[in-house]
Amino acid sequence: MATTLIADAPVDVDDEGFLTDPAQWNEAIAEAIARENGIPQLTDRHWLVVRFMRERYLATGMAPSIRALGKESGVPVKELYELFPKGPAKLAAKIGGIPKPKGCI
Amino acid sequence: MAKQIVILGGGTGGTMTANRLRRRFDEDEAEVHVVDRDDRHVYQPGLLFVPFGLTGVEDIVRPRARQLRKGITFHEQAVESVEPERDRVLLEDGTALPYDVLVIATGARLQPEETEGLTGPGWNERAFTFYTPEGAERLRQALDWFDGGRIVVNLVDMPIKCPVAPLEFTFLTDWFLRENGVRSRTELVYATPLDAAFTKPVASEHLAGLLEEKEIELVTELNAGEVDGVGGKLIGYDGREVDFDLLVTVPLHGGAEYLERSPGLADALGFVPTDTSTLQATASPNVFALGDATDLPASKAGSVTHFEAEVLTENVERHLAGKELVAGFDGHANCFIETGFHKALLIDFNYDTEPLPGHYPSAFGLPLLKESRLNHLGKLMFQWVYWHALLPGRDIPGIGPEMPTRGKKLTART
Ligand SMILES: Cc1cc2nc3c(=O)[nH]c(=O)nc-3n(C[C@H](O)[C@H](O)[C@H](O)COP(=O)(O)OP(=O)(O)OC[C@H]3O[C@@H](n4cnc5c(N)ncnc54)[C@H](O)[C@@H]3O)c2cc1C
Numbered sequence: 001m002a003t004t005l006i007a008d009a010p011v012d013v014d015d016e017g018f019l020t021d022p023a024q025w026n027e028a029i030a031e032a033i034a035r036e037n038g039i040p041q042l043t044d045r046h047w048l049v050v051r052f053m054r055e056r057y058l059a060t061g062m063a064p065s066i067r068a069l070g071k072e073s074g075v076p077v078k079e080l081y082e083l084f085p086k087g088p089a090k091l092a093a094k095i096g097g098i099p100k101p102k103g104c105i
Numbered sequence: 106m107a108k109q110i111v112i113l114g115g116g117t118g119g120t121m122t123a124n125r126l127r128r129r130f131d132e133d134e135a136e137v138h139v140v141d142r143d144d145r146h147v148y149q150p151g152l153l154f155v156p157f158g159l160t161g162v163e164d165i166v167r168p169r170a171r172q173l174r175k176g177i178t179f180h181e182q183a184v185e186s187v188e189p190e191r192d193r194v195l196l197e198d199g200t201a202l203p204y205d206v207l208v209i210a211t212g213a214r215l216q217p218e219e220t221e222g223l224t225g226p227g228w229n230e231r232a233f234t235f236y237t238p239e240g241a242e243r244l245r246q247a248l249d250w251f252d253g254g255r256i257v258v259n260l261v262d263m264p265i266k267c268p269v270a271p272l273e274f275t276f277l278t279d280w281f282l283r284e285n286g287v288r289s290r291t292e293l294v295y296a297t298p299l300d301a302a303f304t305k306p307v308a309s310e311h312l313a314g315l316l317e318e319k320e321i322e323l324v325t326e327l328n329a330g331e332v333d334g335v336g337g338k339l340i341g342y343d344g345r346e347v348d349f350d351l352l353v354t355v356p357l358h359g360g361a362e363y364l365e366r367s368p369g370l371a372d373a374l375g376f377v378p379t380d381t382s383t384l385q386a387t388a389s390p391n392v393f394a395l396g397d398a399t400d401l402p403a404s405k406a407g408s409v410t411h412f413e414a415e416v417l418t419e420n421v422e423r424h425l426a427g428k429e430l431v432a433g434f435d436g437h438a439n440c441f442i443e444t445g446f447h448k449a450l451l452i453d454f455n456y457d458t459e460p461l462p463g464h465y466p467s468a469f470g471l472p473l474l475k476e477s478r479l480n481h482l483g484k485l486m487f488q489w490v491y492w493h494a495l496l497p498g499r500d501i502p503g504i505g506p507e508m509p510t511r512g513k514k515l516t517a518r519t
Contacts, residue, residue, distance in 0.1 A: 067357070068373045068374060071374070080342075081343055086326070087326065
């Protein structure tokens, strides 16, 4: 774990750059993390997913899996991959300032 | 009046729970009802061996009712829905079963149709699953004829029953092909949505080493979105394509369908939100759940179900007596992993501790995270233990619900 500056704000992150304290997050941080991960501009669709992930995590302590995301966020899995190439659940969690989703067991 | 205990599902968890509860209560204290849609209890770990002709489907199936103690009422009926606000279950034939306590043990449902193209042309011809008795038998016939080419083993996404089974299947395929002299003409590929061979880091390293040793190609982070069963392509959501001549898939899993018709009982995937340590369902204090049906962050495995059954029966009794529940379940799981050539590996873990090297259940037990013949024998012996000790609900000396730490190299890694 280390403290780093993202969008001029000091935040605690893990080795892979996930925020460890969701309370340190803001929208400017989200945009900076998105740019760094190959998403130049967050659209409304991106925000819908990011906010859904974040709210779910804050309410339940667990980030939804990609399948649950596809069923509940209103954004189908195929589109999730277009919005967040490679790993939508992971990337949306990172941008949303919540810890890295634990892989299922 | 006798309390009504209704158990949905007469598989691993439902049978163990029914037998344990029947022993705990006199017949005038509680009636125990078990509902299942059919009378074929499959010893599911045996499915792994069917495709290689090591066991036959008929050898791993027994009638459900015969596994239940005297004094348990078995209803061979599909569940239509649960009405938690009225404390009753509706069966397909219209019967209503009222309950004081409900136990949900209807396991996980396979959903191959949720992956585009998977159940289309080529299903059970080029694309198979060994997760059902019919599928395992079809795959046996295909492997019997197999004369070289590219075999891809893929699990579509977690959660799945017995997360190590697809890896074991891959190891056994390697062994089977070598025995039959076709391994040199075969490319064997293990494709997983995870970023490593398995979900747990230390075990993953060991397993990745085994894959390499056995010349099995590992494809990671493949989220399969589509299968072309005619062209022989497994296609990821990210556009990656993995070619196959023969695909062995572990399809998506969800909860039983009736749960979607039962208000408040299931999450988006059909699993029952359940307290991680008491096994009480979030929906209602008189509903409990165990086994593959729950949303718990534990393996969907028979061993887990067994450890859960001990805690669950205790809590059903406490609930009926108006006592506080015990927070007794810690996510304990253990499983044998078949690695081929009459060897197997054993892993043991819980919510917080990942599988570590050492011995189970104590320093003089079976070797953990290490291939050995003893573990393979352990796995084979398990079918006997399943029918004769686990289902009847007998405790096995030295093997309790909490994960043991003695005998383990706890400092192996933090
Ligand atoms: C190939 C394979 C290999 C495995 N290997 C291992 C292993 O090595 N070790 C291990 O520990 N575990 C293993 N498992 C997992 C283990 O079999 C399961 O975790 C265990 O059986 C779960 O028990 P359960 O009671 O939750 O579900 P099940 O035993 O599946 O029982 C669920 C029951 O509910 C019934 N049901 C469902 N819907 C309805 C309905 N609407 N109405 C009426 N009845 C219904 C079903 O008919 C079924 O009988 C393996 C599984 C598979 C598929």
